[in-house]
Amino acid sequence: MDKLSIQSGGALAGSVVISGAKNAALPILMAGVLADGEFVLTNVPNLKDVDTSCKLLRCLGAEVSHEAGTVRIDPSNINHFVAPYELVKTMRASILILGPLLARYGTADVSLPGGCAIGARPVNLHLHGLEQMGAKIEVKEGYIKARVDGRLKGAHIFMDMVSVGATENLLMAAALADGETVIENAAREPEVIDLANCLVAMGAKISGIGSATLRITGVERLNGCEYRVMPDRIETGTFLVAAAVTRGSIRCESADPSSLEAVLAKLEDAGAEIRTGKDWIELDMKGKRPKAVNIKTAPYPAFPTDMQAQFCVLNCLAEGSGTIIETIFENRFMHVPELMRMGADMELEGHTCIVHGVERLSGAQVMATDLRASASLVIAGLMADGNTVVDRIYHLDRGYEHIETKFEGLGGKVVRIK
């Protein structure tokens, strides 16, 4: 199993090109099932989760090629409607195949993803919304078995809580349903907007994109299209935090500052000078140690849970103390005990972590437990005396493209051990 070895070094400097967003690419790949014709997706990151999505589409009978950031999907031969446990267990986003399969073919058997490191992550909102659209659903032998006679029917759906995945699943299903669907309390994350824009390019009729109320008038067919995936705001934020922690100065190219307002505001509070253009962000710490910040995660446009672990590390090495409150996932502080093994001064109680900054951490062997926790340990290693080895980096490979090469380009000493 691969590991990453990190040596502490100086301040990160230089520029890094941001990849396409994992969390936009995955739902949009699933939307390929809805296309009547060839579907071409560009700016697709080269990630384990993208490979898994391509495998899943192939397993349904689609022809899929993935080369140099472009995925081509020909869904015309889809003839199998089962998403098996072997694939779903490695990638929770597989649940996003449910809405498209059901809307286009009236049948879908999707393995329940099960719990994972960051929380139970139930899918009740996905299922309830589809039932409101006329689907008959039973959960049997670990599988969601969903059927509908004819087309799904438009419905008025009020979501009990804001869910990115449920909004995406229902949006895709509604695009081919009979009549109007209204999704209230919809997620407003930029990745949901990216999916909606792609569906519109396929001929879907959606209004309210980017708001909490989505109105979808179902159409009988959606065409293929060519669509470019948005830049990864979480990858961008991860490199910006790494630069802030190391007191460095970097430029992120092919980034989207408008999707990162909450994160950039916190980096400014931490003492960073931030400059932005249409598709770039520069951060300069002017050699200073960051100041600790208070963070509370919440649905977009508030501070993203996917940046919580990275800001924990920022606070670990900052001047002063900061409080981090996680409100989205019930078990998303798995990085805390690992950071404490590296000398971090942290108090964890329930959903709240109080972090008191220390000047340096010390290198240690640590275990990656989930995607962003892993990223936080790499950042910590950049400011830890001696050597840090991060084990179980298959989590990182799910969500960060060429992470070691990108850090190396910024002067970070991050090496993959095969």
Ligand SMILES: CC(=O)N[C@H]1[C@@H](OP(=O)(O)OP(=O)(O)OC[C@H]2O[C@@H](n3ccc(=O)[nH]c3=O)[C@H](O)[C@@H]2O)O[C@H](CO)[C@@H](O)[C@@H]1O
């Ligand atoms: C592939 C992808 O895009 N993943 C992102 C997506 O995950 P994902 O779509 O799984 O996250 P959700 O927005 O659905 O989850 C938010 C909260 O709602 C709960 N919930 C969700 C669905 C449901 O049916 N019932 C329910 O109770 C979850 O347990 C969680 O507590 O959004 C999360 C929140 O921004 C991000 O951290 C993930 O990186």
Ligand SMILES: C=C(OP(=O)(O)O)C(=O)O
């Ligand atoms: C939690 C994440 O992803 P996923 O929903 O794919 O597990 C993430 O991207 O941080």
